[in-house]
Amino acid sequence: NSVFIDCTADENVAAMYGEILSKYVSIVTANKIACSSDYTYYQKLKSIAGEKGVKLMYETTVGAGLPIIKTISDLVLSGDKILKIEAVLSGTMNFIFNEIGPEMPLSNAIRKAREIGYSEPDPRVDLSGTDVVRKILILAREAGYPIEKDEVTVNRFLPDKCFEGDLNDFYKKVKEYDTEFEQKRKELVKQNKKWRFFATLDQGKARVELLTIGPDHPSFNLEGSNNIILFTTNRYHELPMVIKGYGAGAEVTAAGIFADLMRVVNI
Amino acid sequence: NSVFIDCTADENVAAMYGEILSKYVSIVTANKIACSSDYTYYQKLKSIAGEKGVKLMYETTVGAGLPIIKTISDLVLSGDKILKIEAVLSGTMNFIFNEIGPEMPLSNAIRKAREIGYSEPDPRVDLSGTDVVRKILILAREAGYPIEKDEVTVNRFLPDKCFEGDLNDFYKKVKEYDTEFEQKRKELVKQNKKWRFFATLDQGKARVELLTIGPDHPSFNLEGSNNIILFTTNRYHELPMVIKGYGAGAEVTAAGIFADLMRVVNI
Known part of the structure; x- marks a missing residue:
């Protein structure tokens, strides 16, 4: 039950999500890049997560917590x-x-x-x-x-x-x-x-x-x-x-990340 | 992975929750009675659900969906x-x-x-x-x-x-x-x-x-x-x-019940 947490705004990190999810690692992210990239990449990430039974959580990408x-x-x-x-x-x-x-x-x-x-x-x-x-x-x-x-x-x-x-x-x-x-x-x-x-x-x-x-x-x-x-x-x-x-803001974003993490862990 | 759904406002049904959860059955409820009864009963329900690894969901008891x-x-x-x-x-x-x-x-x-x-x-x-x-x-x-x-x-x-x-x-x-x-x-x-x-x-x-x-x-x-x-x-x-x-209202309450159910099932 491993979770990768991305608090960057980095394109290179976002490009690794597919590989991370494939290795049965859930992702919690505040980085908007992956989910707002090409629709095919977004869809691919969703389907890998589904296949592998892991979670891709990005609540904090919009409106922080x-x-x-x-x-x-x-x-x-x-x-x-x-x-x-x-x-x-x-x-x-x-x-x-x-x-x-x-x-x-x-x-x-x-x-x-x-x-x-x-x-x-x-x-x-x-x-x-x-x-x-x-x-x-x-x-x-x-x-x-x-x-x-x-x-x-x-x-x-x-x-x-x-x-x-x-x-x-x-x-x-x-x-x-x-x-x-x-x-x-x-x-x-x-x-x-x-x-x-x-x-x-x-x-x-x-x-x-x-x-x-x-x-x-x-x-x-x-x-x-x-x-x-x-x-x-x-x-x-x-x-x-x-x-x-x-x-927006560090505190409410961190809280949202933590809530996403708890939801992954709780399962 | 069984779920008991309570759309009544019945005290007798609410009194059965402990037994239901004990039998490894999750509960999704719009009935306010159990969660607003004695604090000890509420707490007991929460702890049974925790022990048995099942869910007690009651989002619709306040504000429907x-x-x-x-x-x-x-x-x-x-x-x-x-x-x-x-x-x-x-x-x-x-x-x-x-x-x-x-x-x-x-x-x-x-x-x-x-x-x-x-x-x-x-x-x-x-x-x-x-x-x-x-x-x-x-x-x-x-x-x-x-x-x-x-x-x-x-x-x-x-x-x-x-x-x-x-x-x-x-x-x-x-x-x-x-x-x-x-x-x-x-x-x-x-x-x-x-x-x-x-x-x-x-x-x-x-x-x-x-x-x-x-x-x-x-x-x-x-x-x-x-x-x-x-x-x-x-x-x-x-x-x-x-x-x-x-x-409030039948439609948004039903939708909330369904969302709670999906959250139980999804796990």
């Missing part, structure tokens, strides 16, 4: 159909859009997220949507939709030129958009609306985009770097099921 | 400590307090809940808090607090005399409070507040009561007969983890 993946898995296992997922899955992005204001232009909010350690070393991994695309892919596949990365529509809210060049270039370029963002933000405040960086799965199509929402939306009061996930299913239809809480 | 009990269990298993639970666990009561208004006095809202099939045949089982007491007991125990039923403080919002006599008496008596409730309700509307029937576990003490909450509270927009549960733990501290959704 929040019970998201096992909830989808339980719904699907019990014959429900996931019709729609609407989610704020990036604590970093939620933090940035909660922080910006008259005294805190976009570029400073991004720097702050980096300084606190919320964002990746290169915050463009968060800002470009790459991280959220991986997460919605993992959820979509868990829900039974065999989606590939390039099928996810990403609407970036910063022009492409911000994502070229090095990090110093980036901070210089993004500063150019501070005024424009502050103007838009003031408009939103007048309308009592807020920005949220959403991942959506709807009718089998996934997209990632910056949306504006009003006070009636459950994500309006999404504090700090919290995550929120809304599931609309055949059974949770008129009103979706909602899960909300810290979706 | 919502992932509540397994979330607590995972948190505790991974070394977290549940500091506080705040929950609206009665779909019936939430429905009633969402329905009452100028055209719908309390007594009519109770009748409507009964007619739609939301309440027990005798709605006093819901109104007295009996059902919610059972639920908070189950959650408290899962969180590691060995609480007994008579240690739960219940603040009823109707006088004792309403709970004496037969059902016809009850409907007559409760009508006397319609005017008083409508006055209070109008007051609340002025203050932009709402009633919610809450179960709370705080510092090891459990209580059930009617509270008034403002628009900042996550339960303010708790529609229809939905449930909501807030967990404050060592790790989810500044901001609690929140789970919200349909917490």
Whole structure:
């Protein structure tokens, strides 16, 4: 009853999963790479785990310790159909859009997220949507939709030129958009609306985009770097099921890893 | 690998669990009686299941198919400590307090809940808090607090005399409070507040009561007969983890039973 625990974000480690599972070793991972790679690799890992009677656990890849993946898995296992997922899955992005204001232009909010350690070393991994695309892919596949990365529509809210060049270039370029963002933000405040960086799965199509929402939306009061996930299913239809809480951070991720491990061991 | 499924609310069936588990048969149950009975019986069932290597699953006893009990269990298993639970666990009561208004006095809202099939045949089982007491007991125990039923403080919002006599008496008596409730309700509307029937576990003490909450509270927009549960733990501290959704109904309960069954079978 051996378990391999992957707390890296390393591609090379993710590439070893097939071999590890083949040797009757379960895997508990917080690394999103394997489950958001080519669908065929993902499927192969699932089938090796099934054949060998070992587990591949990745609850912490989305929302850290929040019970998201096992909830989808339980719904699907019990014959429900996931019709729609609407989610704020990036604590970093939620933090940035909660922080910006008259005294805190976009570029400073991004720097702050980096300084606190919320964002990746290169915050463009968060800002470009790459991280959220991986997460919605993992959820979509868990829900039974065999989606590939390039099928996810990403609407970036910063022009492409911000994502070229090095990090110093980036901070210089993004500063150019501070005024424009502050103007838009003031408009939103007048309308009592807020920005949220959403991942959506709807009718089998996934997209990632910056949306504006009003006070009636459950994500309006999404504090700090919290995550929120809304599931609309055949059974949770008129009103979706909602899960909300810290979706990142060393402590809650470690706890989620440990819970996954206990579930493997308990069997 | 046999499983006994209990979809009754029967005391006699619940009394058989010890014997069933002893015979190496797992139990999946929506019946709250066993897990909210004497703590010693609850503990005995858990230890028999452990000894015999079978499962006792009761996710649907609280919040139907919502992932509540397994979330607590995972948190505790991974070394977290549940500091506080705040929950609206009665779909019936939430429905009633969402329905009452100028055209719908309390007594009519109770009748409507009964007619739609939301309440027990005798709605006093819901109104007295009996059902919610059972639920908070189950959650408290899962969180590691060995609480007994008579240690739960219940603040009823109707006088004792309403709970004496037969059902016809009850409907007559409760009508006397319609005017008083409508006055209070109008007051609340002025203050932009709402009633919610809450179960709370705080510092090891459990209580059930009617509270008034403002628009900042996550339960303010708790529609229809939905449930909501807030967990404050060592790790989810500044901001609690929140789970919200349909917490009752044949379909979501059946789905939860089936998910529990799949979890037993999968092992």
